[in-house]
Amino acid sequence: xxxxxxxxxxxxxxxxxxxxxxxxxxxxxxxxxxxxxxxxxxxxxxxxxxxxxxxxxxxxxxxxxxxxxxxxxxxxxxxxxxxxxxxxxxxxxxxxxxxxxxxxxxxxxxxxxxxxxxxxxxxxxxxxxxxxxxxxxxxxxxxxxxxxxxxxxxxxxxxxx
Amino acid sequence: xxxxxxxxxxxxxxxxxxxxxxxxxxxxxxxxxxxxxxxxxxxxxxxxxxxxxxxxxxxxxxxxxxxxxxxxxxxxxxxxxxxxxxxxxxxxxxxxxxxxxxxxxxxxxxxxxxxxxxxxxxxxxxxxxxxxxxxxxxxxxxxxxxxxxxxxxxxxxxxxxxxxxxxxxxxxxxxxxxxxx
Numbered sequence: 001x002x003x004x005x006x007x008x009x010x011x012x013x014x015x016x017x018x019x020x021x022x023x024x025x026x027x028x029x030x031x032x033x034x035x036x037x038x039x040x041x042x043x044x045x046x047x048x049x050x051x052x053x054x055x056x057x058x059x060x061x062x063x064x065x066x067x068x069x070x071x072x073x074x075x076x077x078x079x080x081x082x083x084x085x086x087x088x089x090x091x092x093x094x095x096x097x098x099x100x101x102x103x104x105x106x107x108x109x110x111x112x113x114x115x116x117x118x119x120x121x122x123x124x125x126x127x128x129x130x131x132x133x134x135x136x137x138x139x140x141x142x143x144x145x146x147x148x149x150x151x152x153x154x155x156x157x158x159x160x161x
Numbered sequence: 162x163x164x165x166x167x168x169x170x171x172x173x174x175x176x177x178x179x180x181x182x183x184x185x186x187x188x189x190x191x192x193x194x195x196x197x198x199x200x201x202x203x204x205x206x207x208x209x210x211x212x213x214x215x216x217x218x219x220x221x222x223x224x225x226x227x228x229x230x231x232x233x234x235x236x237x238x239x240x241x242x243x244x245x246x247x248x249x250x251x252x253x254x255x256x257x258x259x260x261x262x263x264x265x266x267x268x269x270x271x272x273x274x275x276x277x278x279x280x281x282x283x284x285x286x287x288x289x290x291x292x293x294x295x296x297x298x299x300x301x302x303x304x305x306x307x308x309x310x311x312x313x314x315x316x317x318x319x320x321x322x323x324x325x326x327x328x329x330x331x332x333x334x335x336x337x338x339x340x341x342x
Contacts (some may be wrong), residue, residue, distance in 0.1 A: 014327040042334055049279050050302045055198035056207050063186035069180050071221040127165060 005029065008038050017043030085152075103127065165232050183325050189232065192303060193239050200243035202284065210246055214239045229313050236306065238313045240296045270298035284308070285334035297313050303325055337338035 009029060016022045022030070029038050055071055066111040131138050168189075173181035191260055193214050202247035217238050225234060293315060300306050300314070312319045 010331070011327065014330060039334065042332065042337070043277075045279060046283070046330060046333060048339075049283060050298065052276075053199055053280070053302060055195040055303075058190040058194050058211065059208065061210075062190055062211070063183040065166075066186050066215045066219075067183045069212065070178065070182060070216060073219070075217060131312070159317055 006033060013040055013043060017047055045153060109138075138146065168227060171222060171225060171227065171231065174219075182219060185231075189235050190215075192232065192305060193235065193241050194299060196236065196239050199303070200295065201241065201246055202288065205243075205246045210239065210242050213242045215234045215248075217242065230310070232305075233310050233313045236300065236310060239299070239316065244292055282337050283333065286333050289336065290329060290332060292299070294313055294325060294332070297322065298329045298333070 009026060012026050013022070013036060016026065030040065104120055104127070168186055170181055174185055190211060193211045194207055195208035197214070201207060201210055214235065218235060221234075221238070225231070229237075285341065287298065289299070297311060300311050301308075308319050308322050312322045315322070317325075
């Protein structure tokens with residue numbers, strides 16, 4: 001028996017150890033080879049120990065605990081998104097207010113009049129007249145804005161657990 | 162679990178149904194705990210690995226395209242989490258070359274191990290195996306995991322799974338008998 005014979009039978013030894021039936025030639029080899037016999041015994045022992053490796057069972061209420069943790073995580077992520085959205089919305093509104101204020105001031109200043117209240121009244125009157133002339137554009141913009149905010153609100157509600 | 166019910170479960174989870182996610186956790190936690198228990202050693206706790214695994218599953222569900230089985234995808238996640246938890250330590254130099262695997266010496270071949278002794282030595286020998294071999298060996302013995310699942314999870318052909326498994330077990334045998342020399 002040479003080491004070459006044993007090496008050539010290593011695949012078969014592994015398969016037999018894993019539960020495959022031993023062929024007659026391999027069986028005959030085992031009867032004459034102490035080394036392969038011992039290795040097969042160790043391989044089978046290894047298979048048994050690996051198959052019966054102690055593993056923990058999930059604790060009771062594990063699924064509930066995980067679902068709660070996932071909900072908290074989702075809530076935290078939504079908080080960040082909401083905070084960012086609110087910040088952007090606030091900045092947008094501030095820009096609109098600042099822009100309107102600027103327009104009022106500019107139109108009022110160019111229209112002249114006695115004092116700030118009169119200038120503001122002139123400016124608002126001029127803005128209303130402009131908006132009336134562009135009624136279709138203003139109403140379309142309003143519908144688009146309301147639709148966008150509504151869609152965002154609907155998506156938020158659907159996403160919520 | 163059939164493909165249809167798996168897809169339905171995933172769809173319900175995506176819609177944000179907490180009950181569906183709880184069902185998913187209940188269904189796959191035995192597999193996750195079994196694999197985590199086999200892949201991590203103290204002080205890491207299988208429960209922590211399982212928790213992180215399911216949180217990643219929850220985060221990843223919107224992106225899960227269903228190309229692989231859900232169990233295969235979860236198997237891959239738990240393997241990654243377990244190895245990250247181990248600190249991605251580099252295994253000691255163990256040759257992956259089949260021919261280079263040392264043959265046990267005849268003098269130590271007749272030693273009889275008890276199961277507990279063998280498990281203790283095996284634990285150390287497994288820690289020295291390359292990650293992929295360790296996942297293969299331990300994943301193979303988790304109930305319900307098939308060669309095809311291992312192949313899909315590791316991105317290798319089924320034939321390679323079998324070859325690598327045999328090589329890994331030979332390395333383990335060599336390490337066990339070498340320990341006693």
